[in-house]
Amino acid sequence: MNVVGNAVLIVVDIQGGDVEENASRTEIPHMPGRAERIPKVRELIQRTREQGIPVVWIQEVHKPNLIDIGRELDGAEGPHCVEGWPETEISKGLDPRPEEFLIRKRRYSAFFGTELDIVLRAYKTETVILIGGLTDVCVHYTAVDAHQHDYRIRVVTDCVGGSSREAHDAALRAVHYLQRDALVEQAEMLNWLDTASANPEVTRADRTHPAFQPT
C-alpha cells in the first residue's frame, strides 16, 4: 500500500465512554461487529503512535437542550452525543494524549465548523487515514471534505462501522468513486506502519518549543 507524504490518523466519533452499548442513550442506528472492530482500532492507534504519526480525535457534542443540533433530528437519528453524558466521552481504553488534538464537532463532517484543516496543515498532511463511525455519515462526509481539501484519503474498511451493513457498503463504494486507492484494510496499514517515518513537523516543533509544562 502506498501512502503519499505526511499521514495523519483521524479517529472519528468512537464514543461511548464506559457505558455498555445497550445502556447508551445515544439513539443512532448501527450495524453489528463493534466488538470485533475495537481491538483492531486499538492496535492501529497504538502502532500509529509508536511510529510518530499524529493521531487526531473527533468527538461529536451537543448541548443538553440540543439547541445546537441543527437538522440532525430530522432523519434517522435521535438525540445523541450530549455534553455531560458519560456515553459522549471517547470510548474507554482509547485515551487521547495531551499532545494529540481532540476536536469537538457539532455536525457530521469533522471539517465543518472545526479546526481540523488548521491542524492538518500544521502537520503538512498529504494523506488522511480514517477510522471510526458511522461509515455512511461522519466518516463518509469527512472523507468527502478531505477529498475536496486535496488530501489523499485512506478509509480502513475493517475499522469503520455504518448505520447498516448496506449503508456501510454503499458509502465505501462512494469513497472509492472519489479516490480509487482509498479503501484499505487494517493489516495493510500495519504493514505500512512498519517502515513509516515520524512526522517531521512534530519533530521540528518539539525542537523549537520544547514542551512547556503546566505549572
Add this chain to the structure above:
Amino acid sequence: MNVVGNAVLIVVDIQGGDVEENASRTEIPHMPGRAERIPKVRELIQRTREQGIPVVWIQEVHKPNLIDIGRELDGAEGPHCVEGWPETEISKGLDPRPEEFLIRKRRYSAFFGTELDIVLRAYKTETVILIGGLTDVCVHYTAVDAHQHDYRIRVVTDCVGGSSREAHDAALRAVHYLQRDALVEQAEMLNWLDTASANPEVTRADRTHPAFQPT
C-alpha cells in the same frame, strides 16, 4: 408536500451546452434517462420562476491545464468541465437570467469555495430544492452541506441523475437518512408551486434598489 419557509431551487451542474452527449469530452459516468429528465427539469424551472421563487445555478469549471482540479482525477472521473469548452456551458435551453445567481464551483459540493451560503442567506432561505447531477456526487454532497448549514432539503428524485442507477439509489437513501422528508417528485413540486408565494426578500430588494440598468 410541505415546504417550510422561503425556498430556493438549486440547479446543480446541468452542463453540456449545445454539444451532443456522445460528442462531449467531459469524462463522467452517468446513468441513462437524461432525455426524459430534461423536459421535467425545464418545466420545474419555468414554474419556479413564474411563482417568484429564486433559481440558483451551479456550474463546475476547471482551467484547461486542470491545475485547479484537486484530487478529482484520482477516482472514476476523467477531465471535465473545462473553461472554454462549449460542453462546459449550462445546457442549451436552460438559460440563467441576469438576476439569477450563476455560481461557479471547482469542487463537488456547491458550498465548497463558493458564495452559495451568502446567496441563500440573502434570500433568507429555509428550504433548498435540488435538481441536476450527479445524484451521488455533486447533488449528494451539496445536500449534505445544506443539511449541515441547517437548511431543509428537497431532492427532486426524477430530476436528478447519478453516475449509475445503483449509486443514484444509494445516494437518495443516504439523503433520506439525513432528512426523512427530503425525497420528492417533480409532480409534487409542481403542486406545491401552484400556491407558493414569491420570495419576500427579492420583493424588498427590488423596491429598495430598483434594478440599476447597465448603461
Add this chain to the structure above:
Amino acid sequence: MNVVGNAVLIVVDIQGGDVEENASRTEIPHMPGRAERIPKVRELIQRTREQGIPVVWIQEVHKPNLIDIGRELDGAEGPHCVEGWPETEISKGLDPRPEEFLIRKRRYSAFFGTELDIVLRAYKTETVILIGGLTDVCVHYTAVDAHQHDYRIRVVTDCVGGSSREAHDAALRAVHYLQRDALVEQAEMLNWLDTASANPEVTRADRTHPAFQPT
C-alpha cells in the same frame, strides 16, 4: 441604543486565569486599563445572563509545542495561550456556565476554524455584542467576520482593550467604517438590557429537550 433582533454577547479572549498580569508568560502587548475594565465586563455579563441573552465565550489555545500557532509568531506577539498553562484559562471570576458555549480557537478571528457561526445560527442571532481583547486583533477580526456573515455588530468600547491605545483607536474607527452604529458604551448596553427580551430559541429548546442531566 437600538439592537435589532436576537442578540448574543461574545466574550473574546478574556484569559489569564488567576495569574497576575505581570507573572503571565503570555507575550502579547496591551494597553493599560484592564483593572478598570474588568468590573464593567463582569457587570455586563451578569446583566446579560439575567435577561436571558446568551453569552458565548471565546478562548484561544495552542499546543505546548506551538505546532498549531501558524504565523502568529511572525509579528508582534510571542508564545501565548498554551494549553495547560493556568494563564490560558478564562480570567478568574468570569466562569462560563455549562449551558454557555465555550469555543476554543487557534487563530485570531473567533469564526476561523470554529463552530461560532453554527452557534449564532442556533440562537437565530441578528446582532453580536463584542467585548474582550485585543481590540485591534481578535475583536476587530471577529467583528469583520461577523459583518461578512451579515450580523449587526456592537463593540462595547469601554469593555475592549488593544495592543496599544493607538491601535485600539484605529480598530474602533475601522469597525465604525463597516457599521456606523457599531460603537457603544457599557452604560448604553445596560440601559438596553433593562428591557431586553430573553432569547426565544433557548426557551424553545429548553421546552423541547428539558435539560438532560449527566448521570
Add this chain to the structure above:
Amino acid sequence: MNVVGNAVLIVVDIQGGDVEENASRTEIPHMPGRAERIPKVRELIQRTREQGIPVVWIQEVHKPNLIDIGRELDGAEGPHCVEGWPETEISKGLDPRPEEFLIRKRRYSAFFGTELDIVLRAYKTETVILIGGLTDVCVHYTAVDAHQHDYRIRVVTDCVGGSSREAHDAALRAVHYLQRDALVEQAEMLNWLDTASANPEVTRADRTHPAFQPT
C-alpha cells in the same frame, strides 16, 4: 527582500473599467494618488507574468438590486460594484488572461465565499503579494485571512490605496503587527522578480494537460 516558497500576486478590486473616476457610480471613499499608483501596478503585474509567477484577480460584484450586499451599506460605503455596470469591470488596461484566475467576491475578504484558498493550494503557495484597494478594507481583511491560512503576506505599500490616508496608514500598521516583514515597496518587488523562479505547479500542470483549446 526575502520571499519564501511559491508566491502568487493577488490584485484586489482594481475596478472601474474605462469609466473616469469622477463619473463612476461606485460610492466608495478613497485617498488621492490613484493616477500615480496605476503605472506601478501595471509594471508589477507585467514583470510578475514575465517571471512565470501566477497573478490572481479579485473582483467584487453585487446584483443590481443589491440583494447580496449584506451589511455593506451600513457603514461608510454606498452602492458599489454592480454587475453590468462598466465601472465594475477590471480597470482598463489591466486585462486578466484566460489562464489567470478571476475570482468574484461578494464580501470584503477575498477568501470569504470564494475559491481563493483552493487556487492558492493549487499553486502550492507560501507567500501572497497583495496590491489594489482599499488598503484598510479589502486588502487588510484579505491579508488577515491569508495570515490565518498560514500564508506569508507581502503588501506592496505604494501599490495599494485606502479610504483615507489615515485609514491606509493604520491598516499597514495592523498588517505589520501580524507579520513584521509584510510591508514592501514596488521597487523591492521588482528586484526580487529579477531572479524569481517560475511557479513549478504551472509548469507541471501544463505538461500533464497541455492546454485544451476551446473548439
